[in-house]
Amino acid sequence: MSPIDPVALTADLVRCPSVTPAEGGALVLLEDVLTQGGFTCTRVDRGGISNLYARWGRKGANRTFGFNGHTDVVPLGDEAAWTMPPFGAEIKDGYLYGRGSTDMKSGVAAFAAAAIDFVNETPPDGAVVLAITGDEEGDALDGTAALLDWMAANNEAMSVCLVGEPTSLNVMGEAIKIGRRGSMTAFFTITGVQGHAAYPQQAKNPMPAMARLMDVLSSRVLDQGTDHFDPSSVQVLTIDTGNPATNVIPAQTKACVNIRFNDTHGSAGLTAWMQDEADKIAADFGLRIEMRVRVTGESFVTPPGALSELVGKVVEAETGRKPKLSTSGGTSDARFVKSHCPVVEFGLVGKTMHQVDECVSVEQIGQLKTIYKRILTDYFA
Template sequence: MTHAPLDPVDLTAKLIRCASVTPDEGGALVLLEQVLSEAGFACTRVDRGGVANLFARWGDKGANRSFGFNGHTDVVPVGDEAAWSVPPFGAVEKDGQLWGRGATDMKSGVAAFVAAAVDMVQEAPPEGAIILTITGDEEGDAVDGTTALLDWMQREGERMTACLVGEPTCPTHMGEMIKIGRRGSLSAWITLTGVQGHSAYPHRAVNPVPAMARLVDRLASHELDTGTAHFDPSTLAVVTIDTGNPTTNVIPAQCRATVNIRFNDAHSSQSLIGWMQSELDRIAEETGVTAAMEVKVSGESFLTPPGELSEMVTKAVEAETGVRPELSTSGGTSDARFVKDHCPVVEFGLVGKTMHQVDERVEVAQIRQLKAIYARILKDYFA
């Protein structure tokens, strides 16, 4: 019995019409569970902390070879809806493009790998398992999203032997880039506390503002590294300095600053925290302020070394697009930072130029092209 191929464009449109702004599920995972269950996938909702997640497997649990796809159906808020030229959850198709929040990031990617997986298990069932892990918490804190799925998989004895994350990876044209790693990310909230006083009598106060200016200049002007074999140089950005002082005749007691570091594999979060703490201690000793710091680590840097997985994806992309993709570690963080602790992982997806923007949209032809790439990857993996 032959089955009609699953149209990834139609599925993308249906997903866009689900208003799944983090952490609202919006009906997106309910829709996918129905589609996948009808195709013979064993589906389990793995909800945690108010976040909806979906695990789907075709084939035997514990199969020797199990290819996984990871993605998310949650989207960022639409912003000023009046600035949109189309309804943000309308999934309008015009000018050869499909418009709506999540069109690029990343409902089209989810639809493409779901369609590729469904077609394969119905037309040419592989020897092994296909696993889909889809979260509703990638755009949020990501505490109860992909991590919840991976925690559940470990408890249940579920295993992917390789995984592809379907995030947009191409800067300008289809097939341009595969991500084989990501920089780490940490943010630090720094508070310097002095002694409040009258600005006419600065000798009676301890002013934390010049101390903070000196500190952030040292942090921002310090060269963390010059890059490594697969990574660009690490960067530190000072994103805010504030005293909350509305007057001109009061020296404030406190000054606060926030910095964000995107770091490569020359560092760990702990080595960077140690360096910053030494700078805080130094400024406290020099100026007489008290220095405190809170840190949040969003993820460590990681690399999936070029090899069998990246070459298989490269060949599939080149076969369908005529473009040989660059292997890159650029950009922000993604849920690959969690998957990398489970199995080898790479990322490949659409052109991401309009993600998170007003009038987010994707070329319809690229959605079908992406499905074809994912289908070829599955075929080659199980060959």
């Protein structure tokens, strides 16, 4: 069959309004393209989320190279601020515009095009798998996690996996992600007794206790960083009381903090630390402090080895830059894949992701397909 044009495929995907959790036609389109390319496709929908599993080659093959990515996108924000149609996929001055063009429909198009061309031109001794979700930008409970659960139940497996998220800040080939920090958010509610500001002895003001707690948490130096990670960070995101009166002591105040943590910590230990500090301050002030924690992902790292070396050599050969091994950024679905097989991330420059007028270099889309295809060639060589 004729080579797949990754730019045209990116454009077709961008025209699908797949704002999380809407499928928007993106996975239907990919299933059709991949099926025509010789892949066996299975929809793995769960919890109202659409997911697609595609495999070329024998189940249980000795070597299976996997790609992972997502077709869902974040909301548009202020649509009136867009100067280009957000789902128009219009090309101007060498850039393709549209929501999801960078994060990460171009990455999905590039690895789908590379995989189809590769297996049809030089069928490998092994298998190639594409695990594509429609729920990475949302809660991610029924996205890649659902795909991996289905794979385990159906004796499907990847030997290694490359996640096609944007990985570079400024120029193509800057970085390969070999891990990610953990992320968790703690929500605090402190309840006191409302009263008149002139008669504080008849009230219990929760504000000083919250100020103390936020100071204690944000002032704590958690670590100095590790071999692969920057120092962990505690950030106060909000303190909300909603008190418009100048003569009323409020009855309740709320706050939340976010912690991005390296491989020195786990969420359980950090939760215990915050609970201990909250309990001490509650006792000091004679107030009730409630804490609720949401963990987005644990810290992980794929130690430098065969997979990162393979990807690094190809990236350097194709871009002329030796990529650094990075763990920066937020969370990605690699946090789920890391329990299944070795995983790294490599993709385009992510400078405009989630922004108004999100766009991607047309030249880079073709370059990324070339890199992915060469990775497959070298892996199965």
